[in-house]
Amino acid sequence: xxxxxxxxxxxxxxxxxxxxxxxxxxxxxxxxxxxxxxxxxxxxxxxxxxxxxxxxxxxxxxxxxxxxxxxxxxxxxxxxxxxxxxxxxxxxxxxxxxxxxxxxxxxxxxxxxxxxxxxxxxxxxxxxxxxxxxxxxxxxxxxxxxx
Numbered sequence: 097x098x099x100x101x102x103x104x105x106x107x108x109x110x111x112x113x114x115x116x117x118x119x120x121x122x123x124x125x126x127x128x129x130x131x132x133x134x135x136x137x138x139x140x141x142x143x144x145x146x147x148x149x150x151x152x153x154x155x156x157x158x159x160x161x162x163x164x165x166x167x168x169x170x171x172x173x174x175x176x177x178x179x180x181x182x183x184x185x186x187x188x189x190x191x192x193x194x195x196x197x198x199x200x201x202x203x204x205x206x207x208x209x210x211x212x213x214x215x216x217x218x219x220x221x222x223x224x225x226x227x228x229x230x231x232x233x234x235x236x237x238x239x240x241x242x243x
Contacts, residue, residue, distance in 0.1 A: 107135070107136050107137045109136065110132060110133070110138060110143055110146050111146060114129070114132055114146065114147055117129075117132060121157075122154070122157065123155065123156060123158055124147055124153055124154060124155055129143050129144060129147060130143075155192075156192065156201070157198070158194060158201040159194045159195060159198055159200040160198060160199050160220075161199060161200050161201075161219050161239045162200075162201045162202075162203065162218075162219075162220065163183060163202050163203070163219050164203050164205045164208065164218045165179055165180045165183065165191075165202070165203070165204050165205070165215075165217045166206075166208040166214070166215065166217060167204045167205065167206065168205075168206055168207040168211070168214075170214040171208075171216055172215075173214070174215045174226075175215050175229075178215075178228075179215050179217055179227055179228075179232065181229070182232040183217075186232055186233060187200055187202060187236070189201075190202070191203050191204045199239065199240065199243075200236070200239070208223070210223060210225055212225075213225025214226070215227055219235065219239060220239070
């Protein structure tokens with residue numbers, strides 16, 4: 097006599113669920129992380145563990161103009177750390193945070209693919225190469241005027 101095997105119900109992958117949420121919102125709102133955890137059959141703490149492990153997940157709402165500073169070898173050697181320090185000072189935020197007005201968010205990236213223009217950073221979709229810390233206020237002012 098044949099054995100009947102009932103189909104195994106599989107739960108969706110937490111990574112896939114979080115990716116879908118981030119695609120929709122641009123980041124992972126708390127209530128959505130909790131919803132994803134329930135759907136995947138894991139605790140909220142485990143869902144946050146996954147979200148915080150992978151640097152492509154954003155746990156806070158990004159600013160209108162996300163700023164990505166390259167910390168790769170070429171940019172580091174050419175003064176990328178100075179750019180990051182000046183941005184921290186000018187914006188009053190740390191990497192992973194957004195300014196209170198929602199205009200800027202700051203993050204570091206391992207490479208922008210602009211090594212020949214190091215140190216480099218990207219504001220929104222605009223790439224800036226061979227940037228000096230002295231230029232940061234002027235660059236930020238351009239985006240503040242746009243609002």
